[in-house]
Structure formats: structure tokens, C-alpha cells
Amino acid sequence: MSESADARYAAAPALPDILPPVRVRTGALGFAMRHPTMAIGLAILAVMAFVALFAPWLGTVDPTALAPAKRTRAPSAEFWFGSDAFGRDIYSRVLYGARVSLLVGFAVAAIASAIGLAIGLVAGYVRWLDGVIMRVMDGLMSIPPILLAVALMALTRASVSNVVMAISIAEAPRVARLVRGVVLTLREQPYVEAAITTGTTTPRVILRHILPNTVAPLTVQATYICGSAMIVESILSFIGAGTPPIIPSWGNIMADGRALWQVKPYIIFFPAIFLSLTVLAVNLVGDGLRDALDPRMVKRL
Amino acid sequence: MSQAILEVRDLKKHFGAVRAVDGVSFAIDRGETLALVGESGCGKSTVGKAALRLFDVTAGEVILDGTRIEAMGAGALRPLRRKIQVVFQDPFSSLNPRLRVRDILAEPIRNFGLANGADIEARIASLLDKVRLPREAAGRWPHEFSGGQRQRIGIARALAAEPDLIICDEAVSALDVSVKAQIVNLLQDLQKELGLALLFISHDLAIVEHIAHRVAVMYLGRIVEIADKRVLFSTPQHPYTQALLSAVPVPDPTAISSRIILQGDVPSPLAPPPGCHFHTRCPYAFDRCRSDAPDLRDIGGAHRAACHLRQGPAETA
Numbered sequence: 001m002s003e004s005a006d007a008r009y010a011a012a013p014a015l016p017d018i019l020p021p022v023r024v025r026t027g028a029l030g031f032a033m034r035h036p037t038m039a040i041g042l043a044i045l046a047v048m049a050f051v052a053l054f055a056p057w058l059g060t061v062d063p064t065a066l067a068p069a070k071r072t073r074a075p076s077a078e079f080w081f082g083s084d085a086f087g088r089d090i091y092s093r094v095l096y097g098a099r100v101s102l103l104v105g106f107a108v109a110a111i112a113s114a115i116g117l118a119i120g121l122v123a124g125y126v127r128w129l130d131g132v133i134m135r136v137m138d139g140l141m142s143i144p145p146i147l148l149a150v151a152l153m154a155l156t157r158a159s160v161s162n163v164v165m166a167i168s169i170a171e172a173p174r175v176a177r178l179v180r181g182v183v184l185t186l187r188e189q190p191y192v193e194a195a196i197t198t199g200t201t202t203p204r205v206i207l208r209h210i211l212p213n214t215v216a217p218l219t220v221q222a223t224y225i226c227g228s229a230m231i232v233e234s235i236l237s238f239i240g241a242g243t244p245p246i247i248p249s250w251g252n253i254m255a256d257g258r259a260l261w262q263v264k265p266y267i268i269f270f271p272a273i274f275l276s277l278t279v280l281a282v283n284l285v286g287d288g289l290r291d292a293l294d295p296r297m298v299k300r301l
Numbered sequence: 302m303s304q305a306i307l308e309v310r311d312l313k314k315h316f317g318a319v320r321a322v323d324g325v326s327f328a329i330d331r332g333e334t335l336a337l338v339g340e341s342g343c344g345k346s347t348v349g350k351a352a353l354r355l356f357d358v359t360a361g362e363v364i365l366d367g368t369r370i371e372a373m374g375a376g377a378l379r380p381l382r383r384k385i386q387v388v389f390q391d392p393f394s395s396l397n398p399r400l401r402v403r404d405i406l407a408e409p410i411r412n413f414g415l416a417n418g419a420d421i422e423a424r425i426a427s428l429l430d431k432v433r434l435p436r437e438a439a440g441r442w443p444h445e446f447s448g449g450q451r452q453r454i455g456i457a458r459a460l461a462a463e464p465d466l467i468i469c470d471e472a473v474s475a476l477d478v479s480v481k482a483q484i485v486n487l488l489q490d491l492q493k494e495l496g497l498a499l500l501f502i503s504h505d506l507a508i509v510e511h512i513a514h515r516v517a518v519m520y521l522g523r524i525v526e527i528a529d530k531r532v533l534f535s536t537p538q539h540p541y542t543q544a545l546l547s548a549v550p551v552p553d554p555t556a557i558s559s560r561i562i563l564q565g566d567v568p569s570p571l572a573p574p575p576g577c578h579f580h581t582r583c584p585y586a587f588d589r590c591r592s593d594a595p596d597l598r599d600i601g602g603a604h605r606a607a608c609h610l611r612q613g614p615a616e617t618a
Binding site for chain 2: 189190191193194195196197198199200201202208209212213
């Protein structure tokens, strides 16, 4: 407004700002300020991914090389994390073990989400199939996931891909139930009804109007599955039903150290720290994602 | 008389034991506005959704532009859906949050093959002009708009199909007064411009009196009275209509209130009373009302009411 206009009209002074202006930071620092849990989680995950990818260049030796003369050494300059009952370097084994854990975690999250999404969409949209599909899912969920995975592993040969499939099958029903619930809510939404009245075919209604709106809750669920899959993989390896003993995984290393854990606790300690940190990081990212995708949930607890 | 664009004959829709709609008949001519009024839960929205074939009806006929659609397969029905479109009450849940306005409006155009390629953009621009939104709105997301603006987008989506009839299911109920007036005027302008018929489902009698040509009053799943707007508002015949109209606030503090206060509540649609559904609350109810359901009868001048009191002496004798 020009000064002459101010002079001519007796205007009330401007009201003080009810909501003071908020400076929104951009860039990486801004992201970390707004989503601290997700930033911490992503940072730890990035370190783990780096360690897994570049394990051969991080001062490691062959993780399967035996050195019977140097068994169960305490952490030292030669064995940073000590050596196990066969004289293998635990530092190298833990770093290479990150590969298995991360691979299993992310592969299970992706495969279980894909299977669960497909089953959930069908159950939610095809009413007459819903009862049958969901009772089968209830049946699968009534078996503890570890038992189910152990049973599936007993049917097949021990390998990383079989571990991934076994855990995926055990986790998929939970995704299916979540997606079905979301689909049942979405199909009653007026915009879905409007899509039907504007002549959209059922497959296109599902693809354009239902599927994109299931992505947010599904992503959050996928992160929790990722964390849970890493733990299940370790448990399976620990009890000898998972990753073959020749491939170092955090569960295998802990299984090897089990007999000696009272006298040589570091054999279990180092892989356990890595496993806990990674699962914590994945769960932090999941919490952060949930808060970012659904602001109503923030700080409720 | 021209053929009705939509005719509903003895429509029934039961959800399990709930008789949401229990024998409703009416017709809408081209270019006409029929208002369907009644209190919450009387089944008026269910009538609208049944006409849109969003679910299968329990019994009765739905005739869209001379074709019976109530039992038609999804594939055969799809091209006919172009003629009948809908605008919903809630402007926030009626637009897909993950589609831009352009994609929302392009969907009916593509589905019904009304335009191709570059013509679609031109159509979207003209639709936005019709609902008085800037053309730049096409590139925006639904959450960037206010409730009234979103309702305009919803109307544009309905218009994109080039329909003959638009069902406005409480289309202005969620909007505040000034925005409500804008949307009602927009609907009236569009009706004149495009010759649309409207089925205006509402509980707001003031707006119904403004927009409708004819009014049908529903009570507990049935139409109790249907007449030309002026006739219905000046000489309501059914006791329920009389009570409903007396409840409309009059903006005059000196006016003497002549409000008819009904006793009791609406009976449950799970167990509607025998005979006339209204007899439990009707001040004039007599024995016959408790056993016989009155038909919707012509009582002169295209005015029909379902009440034993309004039928000829020969019939009541």
C-alpha cells in the first residue's frame, strides 16, 4: 500500500502475527531437524550398507580362513574383534555377515510386501474370495513365524534364498491383512464410487485409485518386516536352520560363540551389537516414515 | 410429455434386515430438478446410489433413459453410465488425493471416448471455465483447494461425462453459507446452459425451495408426498411434510411460531411399524393407519401423497 493511501484512511494498525513465521530449513540438515528419528536411522543404515558393500577393502581377511593356532583370541591389533573357536577373524566375519543380514532384511521386506499386497488387494476387492483367503491367512498367522520358517527350511536345502523365501511366506499374511483392511476402507471412499460412475473398469479402479493410496501404510509395514526378518534370520542361523554355516552371518557367528559365551563373550557381543544397531535403525526409519506420512500419529504416545 | 431421463419403480434396497429403501417410485424429466428431502437415515442417499448402480437393488426397476439398468452386467452398463453422474457431499474424500485435477477430469473423458490427444486438454480447460475455476487449476493437487473449490472440481468431473442427469447427494451440505450459495447458483446456471436434470438429495429445505422444480419427501424408506415445489411448500398434505416444513426457521423474530412438535423418534428401519410408517408419531392417526400402508395417490394437480386422510371419502368409507 502506498503512503498516501495510509494517510487518507484511518486504518487500524496491523494485527500482530498470530502464528509467527516459521523458517523451514531445507537440505540435509533441515531434514534431520524435522525428522530426527529417520535421520539417525538412515545414517546407521547407510554405515551398515557401506560396511557390507566395501567389506573386502576395510582391513578384513578371508572370513572363512581357519587359523587353529590362534583360536579364541581376545580383541587385539591382529584380531580387532578377537577370533572364534576355529581361529577365524570375527571382525571380518561380522563385516561380511552384514551382507547376509541386509540382503535378507530388504529382500524379505520387498517379497513379503509384494505377495501380501497382491493377496490383500484380491481379498479386499473380490468379496466372495475374501472369506476363503483371509481364513487361510489366519491359519498361517496362527503358526509362530519362526516355527513356520523352521518348518519351511526343513523342507528345503539351507541357502540364503531359501531363508528369504521362508521368512517371506511367514510375513506375507500380516501384509495381506493390513492391505485388505486399507482396501476395504478405500473402496467405500466417494472418489472410488465417482470413478465407477465415470466408467472406470475394475482393474483400473484398483490400479489408479486403490493401489496408490495403500503405499503409505505398506511402506511403514515393510520397514518393520525388514527389521523383523533380520532377527528371524539370525534366530534361524543361531539354531542351525538358516544360512549355511560356511557363509558368515550374524546369527552363525553367535551360534559359533554360544558354547564359549561365558569365557569369551566378545564372540557373541560384536555380531549382537551390529544386529541390534541395524534393527534399531530400521525401526527408527519406520517410525519416522509413519510420522511423516500420517502427521496425525505424531507424538501420540 | 418427453420421456423421463430417470424413472424408478417400486425400488427396494435392504441391507440384511435393514429396510433402507422400501418401495420408492418417481420419475425425473430432462432438464428438471427433483429434490429428495427427509431426515438422516430415511434412505434418500441409498436411492441415489441405487440409481447410480453402485450396488445391486433388492427389488424394483431403475430405468435410465428408457433402458432398464437394475440387472444389467457391468460391461453393458459402463457406456450407459455416461448419462448419470454424481456430486458427493464431502468435498475432501470425493477427490483422489494422489491424482492431479487434470487426471481427475481426464478420466471420464477417456473412459467414455469423448475426446483424444490434444482435445482432452481443451476439454479440461473448458470444464474448468464452466465451473469458474482458473485453467491453471489443472496442474494442481486436490489438497491445494478449499472445500468450495473442490466441490467445483467434483462438479467438473461430473460434467466431463456430458451427462443428462447429475445426482447431487447432499452436494452443498458440507459447505459454509456463502460458498453454499455460490455452488447452488453454479448448479442452476449449468442446468440452464446444458439442459441437465438434477436429483437434488438434501435435508436443507431452504435450498430445496430455491433450486427444485418438484420435491419428494421421504420418511423411513418411503416417499410420503411428491408435488410441484410451490404446491408442496404452500399446501403440504401429508402430516409429516407439514411437521417438516413447520420446522424451517423463519428469519422474523416477531413471527408467531406454529411449529408442529412430533412426539417420539423415528422408528428403527430394522423393524418398521406395520401400516403407515408414520402412524407412531402422527397426531391424526386412526385404526386404519396401523394396519394398512397407504399408497402414494394422486390428489389432484400432479400432487401425490401417501396418507389415508387425503384419499377420497369413497375409499376411506
